[in-house]
Amino acid sequence: MKFEWCGLLTLLIVAPLAAFQAGASKKDITPSLDRPVFIAGFGNNRTATEIHDPIWVRCLAINDGETNVAFVGVDLIGLFYEPDVIAIRQRVQQLTKKPVSVLIASTHNHQGPDTLGLWGPTPFQTGRDEKYMAWLREQIAQCVIEALDKMEPATLIFSKDDRKELSDLQLDSRLPHVKDHTLYVLQAVNRKTGKTIGTLVNWANHPEVLGSQNRQITSDFCWALYERLEELLGGVAVFWNGAIGGLITPLGEEVKVYDPVTGQPAPEASFRKAELIGKFVAEVAAEAVKGKQAVKLEKGSLRVLLRPVFIPLQNPLFRIAAGTGVLKRATYTKGKLDDRVGEVKLQRDGVTVTAKAILGEDIRSEVGVVAIYGDADRKPVALFLLIPGEIYPELVYGNITRYPGADFPDAPIEPVLMDYARKTGARFIFVVGLANDEIGYIIPQCEWDEQPPWLNNAPERPYGEVNSIGWKAARIVNEGIVALLKALR
Numbered sequence: 001m002k003f004e005w006c007g008l009l010t011l012l013i014v015a016p017l018a019a020f021q022a023g024a025s026k027k028d029i030t031p032s033l034d035r036p037v038f039i040a041g042f043g044n045n046r047t048a049t050e051i052h053d054p055i056w057v058r059c060l061a062i063n064d065g066e067t068n069v070a071f072v073g074v075d076l077i078g079l080f081y082e083p084d085v086i087a088i089r090q091r092v093q094q095l096t097k098k099p100v101s102v103l104i105a106s107t108h109n110h111q112g113p114d115t116l117g118l119w120g121p122t123p124f125q126t127g128r129d130e131k132y133m134a135w136l137r138e139q140i141a142q143c144v145i146e147a148l149d150k151m152e153p154a155t156l157i158f159s160k161d162d163r164k165e166l167s168d169l170q171l172d173s174r175l176p177h178v179k180d181h182t183l184y185v186l187q188a189v190n191r192k193t194g195k196t197i198g199t200l201v202n203w204a205n206h207p208e209v210l211g212s213q214n215r216q217i218t219s220d221f222c223w224a225l226y227e228r229l230e231e232l233l234g235g236v237a238v239f240w241n242g243a244i245g246g247l248i249t250p251l252g253e254e255v256k257v258y259d260p261v262t263g264q265p266a267p268e269a270s271f272r273k274a275e276l277i278g279k280f281v282a283e284v285a286a287e288a289v290k291g292k293q294a295v296k297l298e299k300g301s302l303r304v305l306l307r308p309v310f311i312p313l314q315n316p317l318f319r320i321a322a323g324t325g326v327l328k329r330a331t332y333t334k335g336k337l338d339d340r341v342g343e344v345k346l347q348r349d350g351v352t353v354t355a356k357a358i359l360g361e362d363i364r365s366e367v368g369v370v371a372i373y374g375d376a377d378r379k380p381v382a383l384f385l386l387i388p389g390e391i392y393p394e395l396v397y398g399n400i401t402r403y404p405g406a407d408f409p410d411a412p413i414e415p416v417l418m419d420y421a422r423k424t425g426a427r428f429i430f431v432v433g434l435a436n437d438e439i440g441y442i443i444p445q446c447e448w449d450e451q452p453p454w455l456n457n458a459p460e461r462p463y464g465e466v467n468s469i470g471w472k473a474a475r476i477v478n479e480g481i482v483a484l485l486k487a488l489r
């Protein structure tokens, strides 16, 4: 009896194994400068004057004979789940009969067009150009279709690298100092020829090397990463960012990048600094897939688990931005659409203002997990944790810390993602930030600080909360992902 049961179980696990296929594509999504283009990130009214390098949508699609997954990267500050990601998925399903999970992560580029609306001429005017957005959504959908159409028999190669030099490029500007400098790679090569189809690189850092004064459209360090990686490996390079909250950045004199030509650090906020970072990351990735630690899979299976979540829109500035049409995003109350607008009182630093704001309580977002299994193995070889914003690394890797001055000093600690992800036995855990949404910073409740005294008796308020949807997001996101990880078993 016991023997038969085991036999059945093995059969069930082996049955879905099939040879992998992969296809890749890229398309230019650079906005035309015939119309004003407001550059996203940093302050308002930073209009683009020229184009340094094109910005991209890049897609690596894989298939296990049954399930299609499109890993899509876009050189944008962020893309909202609603309306944009949902609309792109619908358009893809209109264009293809194949069921496909379209997973779109923004690189968080700070030198591209404003796709969220927050960086217009003034804080009260949107920077989002709906004509560009419609074209952008179509380009992204077409890129996915092209990648699916190019599917060929593939071997998947997973690898990682954690050399110290990667850490030297990441400044962590807020306590606690937690970050992961490990770079993860998924490369798909043609099974017969070994030619690269596409390479997905996952590493955590803000693409904001060019800083707040730049007026040229560029994908920041990603531009050099793509060019160098494609030169070294061929195929299409895709970049997915990691846990970059709290705040992981290459910006500032502390992050020195030595230029081999001059022997001096590259100038701050220069294209040269961005180029050197991008090239270095590409070279590490290209070495990693050829290294001893690389794991190759010809057959296996894919599982994609996605779960919608409602997240309270606590930030009064976002509520006002939504109420005045700067932020265009649906809001919900108890799961039902709610677009009521009314007056709210906003108190900040002792000043009270009354403003028009959206009254709906929540936004709708999504969390997800992708698991890739190898031959007859119950443990996934690789996991992708899809996080809809800029998560503080301590929510992923641990060491959430209570500081004097916090607004909720006794708040319960949220579940730490790695505690659950590692239990699956996966060897490669890709932490993906800004996946299918950008809800802003995701901050542990016990580190939340909007009211004086400030954390650790600092003279000024910490940076982060102003660009966060609120302190309730962290628990909802982490509990959502943990539930999906448990569902894998």
Ligand SMILES: [Zn+2]
Pocket: 108, 206, 390
């Ligand atoms: Zn950011």
